Amino acid sequence: MVNIANYNDLVVGDRVIEAGNSENFQTGDWRSLIPVIDIDKCIDCFTCWIYCPDDCIIIKDDMIVGIKATHCKGCGICAKACPKKAITMTPEE
């Protein structure tokens, strides 16, 4: 069976008529490697947070606490940008 959406469910004309809904488009399954943060090396400089194109660095109480796996595409920019080499791109199980 060909997998296509029902035209009746779509807004006319290839439009998105609500704001901020890219949250609903989960791109985590594009990933082959996931960034793993070594919290002991991390100095909370937020360089990775600035560089991440998908807003996937999770911050709590001004501290970096992890990666948003639902949307991280595994691009590796955070690992390259980290001045302390605290992020390692790691294969997932």
Place this chain on the structure above:
Amino acid sequence: MTMPKKHSDLAINGDNAVALAWKQIDPDVCAAYPITPQTIIVEKFAEYIADGEVTTEFVCVESEHSALTLCTTSCSAGARTFTATASQGLAYMWEMLPITSSMRVPVIMAVANRAVSGPININNDHGDVMSARDCGWLTLFSENVQQAYDMSIIAPRIAEHPDVQLPCLVNLDGFILTHAIERMTPIDTQIVKKFVGEFKPMHPLLDVKHPVSHNLMDGPLFYFPHKYQMVQAMNNALKVAKDVFKEFAEISGREYHLVEEYMCEDAESIAIVLGSSFGTMKEAVDQLRREGMKVGVAMPRVFRPWPIEDLAKLMKGKKSVIVMDRHLSVGAYGPMFPEVCAAALENKDVPKMYNFIYGLGGADTMVSDFMSVFKDVKDGRATRINYLGVKQ
């Protein structure tokens, strides 16, 4: 120019007639790039803007590609937008044509039909619009100056209808209609304004209270269904066009149909033709009728959506159908021929079908030439595809 009085006739060429219709409609935005034989439309309209007779924002652009890009985006923003082009201009717009239609913005574009280079040629044929036929635009044809004016007023009503929301090409034959002065009855401006009404865009970009995104990337999951939505819109346009034609008849006394017919009712052999040649062929039909030949001629007023049902009804019981194409898909048939044949398949019995290619690059085609077409078919001299006037 002073405002024409209600129903006082004008002597006017086709381009000026289109500009007059635009003036009466007073669209929000116009962007265009000059190209013969369209130039007069926008020149005249620019005069109306300069003289303060309309409130339209005119944007000078550096090419046709930019013109249609600007028109598409301005229409997405929520502005009623008109443009005009021909030939190479339409060819240069081609990349944007399917984008305008898939964005579902009802831009109105007058096309002063002219041959596409090469060889370079500025005269009339349908090479430009036929190369745009698969781009998802509504396509209307006019036989004379009056109809070029009328179609310009009708087009926004069909295109902007909530069930349609597609851009529209309004065709008028280059030089034959664009530059020739004919007698025309205009409609009172207030009546035109009331008929066309206010543009109510769907999800306009400038509605800041309801933020939207237009023209997003479609994966395989969505591209096909979005195209299918356009199929539905085209199907809806058939009914919408019929309704709008009826309403237009009430304000103008001029009634239009999806397929215009002349002497077809009892005809054994009919021709199907587009544009100004419809008028010439009517005269050919009149002369042949006097000789006792049962012939008729028809013109699809609406080329997109293709009025399959009406064409099938028209061809029912006919002995032969002659498709006159003013363009040629080199190596195949004229562009309209396979489409007429396909419509004929709706009936149990299919007439004998003939294709005549004529008038390419403005090759003058006279009443006597069109008479010879019917005679060639009757006397068995016609083949499946014929090149009218080409010495073989």
